[in-house]
Amino acid sequence: MHILKLTNGVRLIAHNLLHAPDSFKTPSEVVRAAKIIEDIACPTVSAEQATPEWHEEDAGEIKLTEAGRDLLKAVVEKHASKLPPSKHVVSLLTQLGFTD
Numbered sequence: 001m002h003i004l005k006l007t008n009g010v011r012l013i014a015h016n017l018l019h020a021p022d023s024f025k026t027p028s029e030v031v032r033a034a035k036i037i038e039d040i041a042c043p044t045v046s047a048e049q050a051t052p053e054w055h056e057e058d059a060g061e062i063k064l065t066e067a068g069r070d071l072l073k074a075v076v077e078k079h080a081s082k083l084p085p086s087k088h089v090v091s092l093l094t095q096l097g098f099t100d
Contacts (some may be wrong), residue, residue, distance in 0.1 A: 004095055009061035009088030011053035013018070014072065023075045032071045036064065050094040055088060072096060 004014075017023070017054065018033050018040075039062040045054065073096050076083070083089050 002066065002069045003061050004064055004066050004069075005061045005091075006086060007055065007061050008050075008057045008058035008089070009086075010095075011042050011059045012050075012055070013083075013088055013092055015040050017075050017079055018072070020075070020079055023078060029071055032068055033075075034070050036062070036072060037064075059085050069096065073098075 004010075006014075015037060018037050024030050024033060076093065076096060076098070083093075
């Protein structure tokens with residue numbers, strides 16, 4: 001079991017990655033992704049609501065199975081070229097085991 005600590009910023013990035021087109025190859029991956037998306041529970045916010053302070057707010061944590069963690073890592077690797085080098089992206093990457 002792997003614990004993913006969330007801020008709203010990390011939660012939003014993970015949510016968006018899991019909704020990116022062509023992220024999954026199998027129906028099983030779609031099912032695993034749906035569970036992670038449900039656990040992340042990312043709210044819909046307007047641009048005005050998504051202030052820097054909102055991105056920093058603690059959003060709790062979720063437990064990922066090894067298969068769920070591997071799936072999220074694979075999605076991150078697939079879309080890495082589109083990720084900005086921001087604090088929240090680095091937090092997600094570090095928690096998933098990507099290091100220098």
